[in-house]
Amino acid sequence: MAISEAEAVVMDVLWREAPRTAEEILAEVGPAQAWQEGTVKSLLNRLLKKKAVHAERDGRRYLYTPLLTREQYVQQESKGLLDRLFGGRVAPLVAHFSEQRKLSKKDIAELRKLLQELDDEQR
Amino acid sequence: MAISEAEAVVMDVLWREAPRTAEEILAEVGPAQAWQEGTVKSLLNRLLKKKAVHAERDGRRYLYTPLLTREQYVQQESKGLLDRLFGGRVAPLVAHFSEQRKLSKKDIAELRKLLQELDDEQR
DNA sequence: CACGAACAATTACGCGTGTAAACATCAAAT
DNA sequence: ATTTGATGTTTACACGCGTAATTGTTCGTG
Numbered sequence: 001m002a003i004s005e006a007e008a009v010v011m012d013v014l015w016r017e018a019p020r021t022a023e024e025i026l027a028e029v030g031p032a033q034a035w036q037e038g039t040v041k042s043l044l045n046r047l048l049k050k051k052a053v054h055a056e057r058d059g060r061r062y063l064y065t066p067l068l069t070r071e072q073y074v075q076q077e078s079k080g081l082l083d084r085l086f087g088g089r090v091a092p093l094v095a096h097f098s099e100q101r102k103l104s105k106k107d108i109a110e111l112r113k114l115l116q117e118l119d120d121e122q123r
Numbered sequence: 124m125a126i127s128e129a130e131a132v133v134m135d136v137l138w139r140e141a142p143r144t145a146e147e148i149l150a151e152v153g154p155a156q157a158w159q160e161g162t163v164k165s166l167l168n169r170l171l172k173k174k175a176v177h178a179e180r181d182g183r184r185y186l187y188t189p190l191l192t193r194e195q196y197v198q199q200e201s202k203g204l205l206d207r208l209f210g211g212r213v214a215p216l217v218a219h220f221s222e223q224r225k226l227s228k229k230d231i232a233e234l235r236k237l238l239q240e241l242d243d244e245q246r
Numbered sequence: 247c248a249c250g251a252a253c254a255a256t257t258a259c260g261c262g263t264g265t266a267a268a269c270a271t272c273a274a275a276t
Numbered sequence: 277a278t279t280t281g282a283t284g285t286t287t288a289c290a291c292g293c294g295t296a297a298t299t300g301t302t303c304g305t306g
Contacts, residue, residue: 061254062254
């Protein structure tokens with residue numbers, strides 16, 4: 001089962017640093033999300049059920065560690081979008097952003113560099 | 124309100140050709156999705172409610188036309204992903220696929236061409 | 247040892263979604 | 277005019293999600 005958007009917010013905290021307690025997660029996410037303690041606990045429990053995090057008892061509380069890596073998550077999400085909208089091919093996606101003028105100077109420079117590296121690797 | 128994945132399947136049919144009747148939509152989508160007539164009707168009604176399609180009476184049935192364009196939809200979806208996962212920047216996204224070896228030769232060629240065109244446009 | 251504070255687990259609830267059955271309508275055929 | 281077939285509309289229902297209140301558990305302290 002896929003992890004939801006709210007759950008991803010929690011994962012994000014754990015990806016930045018782990019292990020963490022529920023309280024620490026709330027502290028980091030609270031301001032932006034205005035969540036209650038209970039909300040974070042629920043999300044953590046759902047993530048546990050989905051095997052996306054691991055919980056280790058530490059005295060009276062738990063320390064949570066991600067099992068699903070950010071790479072894996074990003075992979076799933078972006079592959080999904082790519083397949084659904086761009087026939088699984090990357091170039092049309094970039095072309096789309098290009099048409100929308102969403103490529104910054106920096107993007108362009110980095111893309112150029114990336115292609116250069118692929119080129120170097122090649123020979 | 125955003126349009127859901129099942130709804131997007133229906134939109135896809137209409138984006139390929141419109142206007143269409145519910146029956147035609149089912150015929151095109153049925154094999155792949157194994158949906159019943161009622162399912163398609165429900166989806167069409169929800170799309171109507173969301174103002175994503177328009178229905179025009181034609182005798183005893185309706186002809187459905189998309190109001191939301193594919194461009195708009197792709198725009199929303201991909202911007203969402205980009206913002207959530209790559210800080211809104213395109214280059215990191217491409218880098219991601221590159222690391223995953225998901226760039227085909229064709230992708231690379233097309234990206235190169237794209238950058239070339241951006242370059243030409245510049246001067 | 248009993249109690250309260252700190253945590254976690256369970257339960258709840260409204261909403262959107264996927265899927266469809268049930269119901270309504272209306273034109274065509276008998 | 278009545279029935280029937282084609283269509284659309286309404287209602288349904290289980291499930292995941294966002295959000296949280298409620299309940300359970302356990303440790304430290306009086």
